[in-house]
Amino acid sequence: MSADKVRIRLEPLSVVVEVPRGEPLLSSISQLGFEFPCGGTGFCGGCKVRVLAGSVLVTEQDLSAFSPEELAHGWRLACQAHAETSIVLECVQWHMDVLTDDSGQSALKPGLRKHGLGIAIDLGTTTIAAQMLDLASGDILAVETDLNPQSAWGSDVMSRIRAALTGTDLTTIVRSKLQAIVLNLARGRELEIDEVVLVGNTVMHHLFAGLDVEPLSRAPFESALLGEQSFSPQELNWPLSSACRIRFLHCLGGFVGSDILAGIVAIGMPSADNLTALVDLGTNGEIAIGSRRGILCASTAAGPAFEAGTIRMGMRAVAGAISRVFYSNANMQATVIGDGEARGICGSGLVDAVAAGLQSGAILPSGRIANRTKIFPVCEPVVLDQADIRELQLAKAAIASGFRLLLKCLGASADDVQSIYLAGAFGNYVQIDSAIGIGLIEAPKTCIHAAGNAALRGAKALLLSKEESALPEIAHVSLAAEPNFQDEFVNCMTFPRMKHIPEAH
Numbered sequence: 415m416s417a418d419k420v421r422i423r424l425e426p427l428s429v430v431v432e433v434p435r436g437e438p439l440l441s442s443i444s445q446l447g448f449e450f451p452c453g454g455t456g457f458c459g460g461c462k463v464r465v466l467a468g469s470v471l472v473t474e475q476d477l478s479a480f481s482p483e484e485l486a487h488g489w490r491l492a493c494q495a496h497a498e499t500s501i502v503l504e505c506v507q508w509h510m511d512v513l514t515d516d517s518g519q520s521a522l523k524p525g526l527r528k529h530g531l532g533i534a535i536d537l538g539t540t541t542i543a544a545q546m547l548d549l550a551s552g553d554i555l556a557v558e559t560d561l562n563p564q565s566a567w568g569s570d571v572m573s574r575i576r577a578a579l580t581g582t583d584l585t586t587i588v589r590s591k592l593q594a595i596v597l598n599l600a601r602g603r604e605l606e607i608d609e610v611v612l613v614g615n616t617v618m619h620h621l622f623a624g625l626d627v628e629p630l631s632r633a634p635f636e637s638a639l640l641g642e643q644s645f646s647p648q649e650l651n652w653p654l655s656s657a658c659r660i661r662f663l664h665c666l667g668g669f670v671g672s673d674i675l676a677g678i679v680a681i682g683m684p685s686a687d688n689l690t691a692l693v694d695l696g697t698n699g700e701i702a703i704g705s706r707r708g709i710l711c712a713s714t715a716a717g718p719a720f721e722a723g724t725i726r727m728g729m730r731a732v733a734g735a736i737s738r739v740f741y742s743n744a745n746m747q748a749t750v751i752g753d754g755e756a757r758g759i760c761g762s763g764l765v766d767a768v769a770a771g772l773q774s775g776a777i778l779p780s781g782r783i784a785n786r787t788k789i790f791p792v793c794e795p796v797v798l799d800q801a802d803i804r805e806l807q808l809a810k811a812a813i814a815s816g817f818r819l820l821l822k823c824l825g826a827s828a829d830d831v832q833s834i835y836l837a838g839a840f841g842n843y844v845q846i847d848s849a850i851g852i853g854l855i856e857a858p859k860t861c862i863h864a865a866g867n868a869a870l871r872g873a874k875a876l877l878l879s880k881e882e883s884a885l886p887e888i889a890h891v892s893l894a895a896e897p898n899f900q901d902e903f904v905n906c907m908t909f910p911r912m913k914h915i916p917e918a919h
């Protein structure tokens with residue numbers, strides 16, 4: 415990039431544009447779909463952004479729109495700002511709903527402590543969800559959600575690893591954000607907090623704890639430092655009682671973190687009589703299957719298709735994204751978030767669209783688009799091309815083959831699984847019919863449930879339990895080392911054949 419250019423990145427969509435230094439944001443970021451509701455007069459406040467990296471000068475209108483504290487935290491009106499340096503901006507109008515969890519004492523069961531407050535935190539790659547609980551009653555007293563500030567250094571764990579390895583202090587960045595969240599939750603009751611329990615994926619675990627992420631950057635992607643990490647408030651510089659324990663729970667292996675451990679607890683797998691499964695559908699797919707007789711878990715590289723990351727017209731589930739697609743009466747119908755013009759398609763819309771394409775015959779079980787143009791129109795102007803569908807095939811094959819292999823390791827079959835819980839944001843929003851339709855999940859619909867934020871729910875259950883034995887024994891399976899891995903993966907690439915669709919085109 416030449417010296418007279420600067421780069422602007424907008425989160426949480428992670429879209430980037432290069433513009434001449436000093437260019438008004440009003441002209442430079444509207445091309446990325448950012449909207450200026452009042453046309454940039456500075457009165458509506460609809461263009462609020464927060465500067466996550468770089469700097470943006472405070473203007474007269476900013477002084478009227480924001481408090482000194484908000485200005486200090488980087489809040490600006492984009493319509494008044496100029497790009498004097500490369501910047502990363504968090505865009506309020508693109509904020510996603512962060513999944514939390516409403517379950518309190520009744521759902522979390524006993525083992526409750528006698529007094530004090532506790533905080534459970536689900537530290538996700540994109541978002542953070544935290545709740546403060548009364549440890550005696552299990553009642554939720556406060557909830558905080560936010561974007562993970564590390565998002566300024568990329569949306570996936572591999573880009574965070576790269577940033578950390580090139581000297582960015584992502585540990586201090588995330589600890590500072592979590593300190594602010596903890597203080598917002600406590601609001602004057604800091605000294606009553608007995609314990610803070612954090613869960614997250616292996617990279618979040620390592621970055622929070624300040625551990626070396628280099629072993630996670632290369633095959634076989636295994637770190638020797640997967641254990642629980644405990645801290646005193648003094649070590650983190652958090653103004654809590656010195657008796658408070660802060661624990662980031664242990665990872666289960668390779669890329670299976672404590673968010674999956676907590677999810678396993680949340681769905682009751684360790685006490686289940688019959689096989690139960692938890693599937694977290696993300697760039698790194700994680701699967702756990704088991705019962706009270708034993709639990710196996712594994713991770714599988716699904717790639718970013720479920721977040722529409724490598725899809726040509728893919729975008730996150732925010733305004734303008736196609737989130738639902740139906741095929742009925744020989745027509746394709748789509749729902750757009752915010753009811754405006756479609757700008758792209760998010761992960762749940764993608765799964766729906768391909769399921770609808772299979773249903774209509776426009777997409778063949780092999781994944782080929784049946785027409786000559788090799789373009790599958792979803793909803794004007796959004797289309798899928800052949801490469802988009804291949805990306806989804808790879809992602810769904812990674813999950814389906816991982817599931818089959820774990821069942822084989824357990825000596826079980828799909829018929830033995832009583833319940834399958836889909837975790838994470840994508841698992842919560844994907845249409846179960848469509849997930850079955852593309853062969854992502856191979857089970858009857860009645861077995862499949864959305865788990866909500868199972869990681870946060872499990873973290874709360876573990877926080878409320880006095881017993882360390884509440885943590886179940888879980889064995890990690892390295893799928894890549896399984897002899898049938900490649901064959902099973904290839905078998906799972908094809909889509910299920912819809913019975914009423916002609917055999918071939």
Ligand code: FES
Binds near residue numbers: 449450452453454493
């Ligand atoms: S667009 Fe209305 S205040 Fe900026």
